Amino acid sequence: MDRKMKILIVDDFSTMRRIIKNLLKQIGFENIEEAEDGQHAFSKLKNEKYHFIVSDWNMPNMTGIELLQQVRKDPELKGLPFLMVTAESEKDKVVEAIKAGVNNYIVKPFTTEILKEKMEKILEKMAGNS
Numbered sequence: 001m002d003r004k005m006k007i008l009i010v011d012d013f014s015t016m017r018r019i020i021k022n023l024l025k026q027i028g029f030e031n032i033e034e035a036e037d038g039q040h041a042f043s044k045l046k047n048e049k050y051h052f053i054v055s056d057w058n059m060p061n062m063t064g065i066e067l068l069q070q071v072r073k074d075p076e077l078k079g080l081p082f083l084m085v086t087a088e089s090e091k092d093k094v095v096e097a098i099k100a101g102v103n104n105y106i107v108k109p110f111t112t113e114i115l116k117e118k119m120e121k122i123l124e125k126m127a128g129n130s
Helices: 014-027 038-047 064-073 091-100 112-129
Strands: 007-010 032-035 052-056 082-086 104-107
Touching (some): 014 112, 038 064, 052 064
């Protein structure tokens, strides 16, 4: 895993962004930015280069699933690894996220090990597809 890659954390709850940022730092990532909702995240994605998105599902203005749909529709962004983080574990939500093109899915609360494992799986799968 490239520890220098730029990661965007999207969550409307600042405490959750801080928790995820700390977990990512424990894994060894330093290049981490934050956005408080999907709209803010999408404008950042259009203006800067990111290598990975970790996004919450439930947010005001633009939800994680709406952000995912926007990213997948955008020719420049559609290949970005997208990890959805949510308190939602209902099957229909998981199916909806998979249909929208999510790379993987984590249900809160989660540990550093789970985050690392999910990210590694996504990156391995993507390396295999390129």
